[in-house]
Structure formats: structure tokens, C-alpha cells
Amino acid sequence: MNKIRKPVTNTPQTLAEWYAKYARAPYRLRDWELLTILAEKEGKSFRWISKEFKIARNTIRKYTSQDGMPVRRPQPVRDQWRETVRKVWTYHSTQADGPIPTAKWVFALLAEQHGYRGSERTIHTLILELKEEEEDVAK
Numbered sequence: 001m002n003k004i005r006k007p008v009t010n011t012p013q014t015l016a017e018w019y020a021k022y023a024r025a026p027y028r029l030r031d032w033e034l035l036t037i038l039a040e041k042e043g044k045s046f047r048w049i050s051k052e053f054k055i056a057r058n059t060i061r062k063y064t065s066q067d068g069m070p071v072r073r074p075q076p077v078r079d080q081w082r083e084t085v086r087k088v089w090t091y092h093s094t095q096a097d098g099p100i101p102t103a104k105w106v107f108a109l110l111a112e113q114h115g116y117r118g119s120e121r122t123i124h125t126l127i128l129e130l131k132e133e134e135e136d137v138a139k
Helices: 015-022 027-041 046-053 057-065 076-094 103-113 120-138
Strands: none
Touching: 027 046, 027 057, 046 057, 076 103, 076 120, 103 120
């Protein structure tokens, strides 16, 4: 079933224009633009693109069937626990006599005292984001 799509505006017309415009763009934007140009402007088949770039044809179909760049789905567990992790992290990182909080330690504390049932990796990612926010505020 073919969908009628609106033309993508502000996209380069050729591969040379694409390389000039997106040489340093984030990879998701580059991938989406490149696949759109190859499939729609250059007329390459999904099969050719799939073999050339080692990407599944369904991924190519998904990227080229949308009007804009694909959006990441929300991270509900991370968003739900963000403030709790922030409070635990800031409280324990400011205590001079307590242990230096690590992601593993914060994970154990949340699991024991707050009933957290997610993964340790999620807590690790949240703490990295908190550290980056603190560095941005300090600058």
C-alpha cells in the first residue's frame, strides 16, 4: 500500500549537496536525510540501499515514510524516577562524612528504600545526565 506523502522541504537535492550540508550533523539526522535522498531523489531501491549500508529494508521504509526525522519514544521509567534520583544524588553527594554515591550505590538504595524495580543501567544513565546538567550550570 503506497502512501501519498508531502514532499520534504529544505532537503538537499543531490548527494553532493547532502554531504556539504550534513558532514557534521548528528548521525540520526544524517541517516534520515541520506536515506530520503537516495530513495526519493536518486531513485535507488530499498534493496540496493539495504545492501549498500547494511540496514534492514523495514528501517529504510520507516525512515522514508515519515514526513520528518523519526522521533525517539519516551523513556517512562527514567522520567518517572528522575526527581527521586536527583534528590538522593544531590543529598548524598553534598554530605562530607558519607560515602561518595556511585550509580550502583544509588541503585541499591532506591531498590531497598523506594521499591525501585528497574535496571541499574537506567540509574547510571540518569546520574550521567545529572552530572552533565551540573557541569552546564557551573559553566
